[in-house]
Amino acid sequence: MSRSRFWDPDGTTYGVPTYPWRLAPDGLATRAQLRARGLRPGGQEIAAQILWRSRRPRPGVRAAYLYRIDLAKPVRPMTPARWEALAKANAARRTCPGCGLDRGYTIPTSLGVCVTCADASALAA
Numbered sequence: 001m002s003r004s005r006f007w008d009p010d011g012t013t014y015g016v017p018t019y020p021w022r023l024a025p026d027g028l029a030t031r032a033q034l035r036a037r038g039l040r041p042g043g044q045e046i047a048a049q050i051l052w053r054s055r056r057p058r059p060g061v062r063a064a065y066l067y068r069i070d071l072a073k074p075v076r077p078m079t080p081a082r083w084e085a086l087a088k089a090n091a092a093r094r095t096c097p098g099c100g101l102d103r104g105y106t107i108p109t110s111l112g113v114c115v116t117c118a119d120a121s122a123l124a125a
Contacts, residue, residue, distance in 0.1 A: 004020070005020075006018055006019065006020040006021075006050075006051040006052070007019065007020055007023075014049070014051070016046060016047075016048060016049055017047070017048035017049070018048065018049050018050070018051055019048060019049075019050050019051075020050070020051065020052065021050060021051075021052040023050075024048065024050055024066055025048075027068060027069055027070065028047055028048055028066040028067065028068060028069065029066060029067060029069050029072075030050075030064050030065065030066060030067075031065070031067070034067060034069070034072050035075065037069075037072075038074060038075050039069070039072035039073065039074060039075060040072060040073055040074070040075050040076075041067045041072060041073075042071065042072055042073030044067055044068060044071045044072070046065045046066065046067065047066050047067055047068045048065075048066040049063050049064065049065050049066060050063065050064045050066065051063050093106045093107060094106060094107065095107070096113050096114035096116075096117055097112070097113060098113035098114065098117035099113075099114065099116070099117055101114070103115075103116075
């Protein structure tokens with residue numbers, strides 16, 4: 001499978017300009033790259049995409065969407081209310097539904113309860 005498979009700069013094959021891994025033109029960036037610059041897409045449409053073949057546990061074709069840097073807007077600053085909401089959300093993720101204690105770490109979704117409660121239920125079974 002060659003890199004040219006994903007070379008479609010005019011978007012005739014994939015409907016949006018498409019480039020292989022590491023060959024996107026200047027002036028375009030992913031959400032993560034925009035965020036690193038203190039920017040966000042700001043409601044703009046996807047300008048292009050990068051496609052590549054993945055060999056991860058779920059193989060296949062993966063995509064990263066690109067946005068125009070010149071149309072990106074600055075990231076909105078965190079307000080006190082947003083900081084408070086974020087703190088409450090993180091506290092809820094650390095609170096075990098089994099024992100009700102804040103465990104200081106994010107409760108694993110695979111267990112549904114803290115490790116202590118999961119171990120206790122495994123021993124009881």
